Amino acid sequence: MLSPPLLILFLLNVLSAIVALIISYYAFRFNRLVDSNVLRAISIGFMLLGISLSTEALTSVIAGQTIVEAFIAPRILQADEGVLFLVMQIAAYLTFAWGYTTGAFGKQKSSLVQSSAVLLLAAAARPLTTYYDATVFFYLATVVLLAFVVFQGILIYARSKNRSPLLVLLGFGLILLGHVFMLDAVVALAPSPFYEGTAIQFVGFLSLLWFLVRSGRIGPT
């Protein structure tokens, strides 16, 4: 039997995954009209994020504990199984960052920035020997990548001053804040900030859902 906090965490992750997959679908659908690298990255990124969140929800419900709890007192879930969703998550945020750099700097200039970022990530990941170190690294890298995405979101909003970029910025900002809480939980091996971080992340996805509903409401004038 699942504990109530774990059940809530499961539901929040499943709902966040559904929102991510819906956004991915719309980005894919509109990309057929617009044909943009940023939109392609948004579509792939949200798809990876949706799969990652579903995997996280599934592993936590099967094991009856979160990744942080698995480090404290492992039961069925071994920490290495938890790292799987983190790899997908980091791939998702790398894709967003890739899309935004391509949009901002153009294909040629951005490839230099992207290659440097990947090399830096690979170099930083090399000395990691334990799953715990790897988990801390993945959360830290996710926070850095999300900070870049949020920075781009601020620039986009500053230029347009529209409600849509603001909602996207708010969404990514809250997801970033959620991951800061999760990083804190992993570093301190404290389960409660992990739950709080997941709840904040879910509010971020709600903001993205609001943005989606708002853009879908537009009809003929």
Place this chain on the structure above:
Amino acid sequence: MLGAAELVQPEKQRSTLGIYIDILESVRELGNAKPTHILYKANLSHDRLTKYLDELVGKGLIAVKLDGDSRYYVMTPSGVQFLIEIRKAEAFVSGFGIAL
């Protein structure tokens, strides 16, 4: 130090899709639209307008109506639907800093 304008997507030339939208919006606003009126509203040269009008007719988004010597363009139901889809796409992509 890079400024905000250099970091976000720079202003681009009007894309083919952007031109399609401008023509379709003109036709929708004008109702029975004469080519000259579309030309002014969509800000296109005569040659380019003819090319794009032919393309839009070929795609079934607008239709030609002949009235004596005059030639009018009207929206088709597919054209109306396309504009609705485009507006949704525009609202969606603007959230990520992409302009059509």
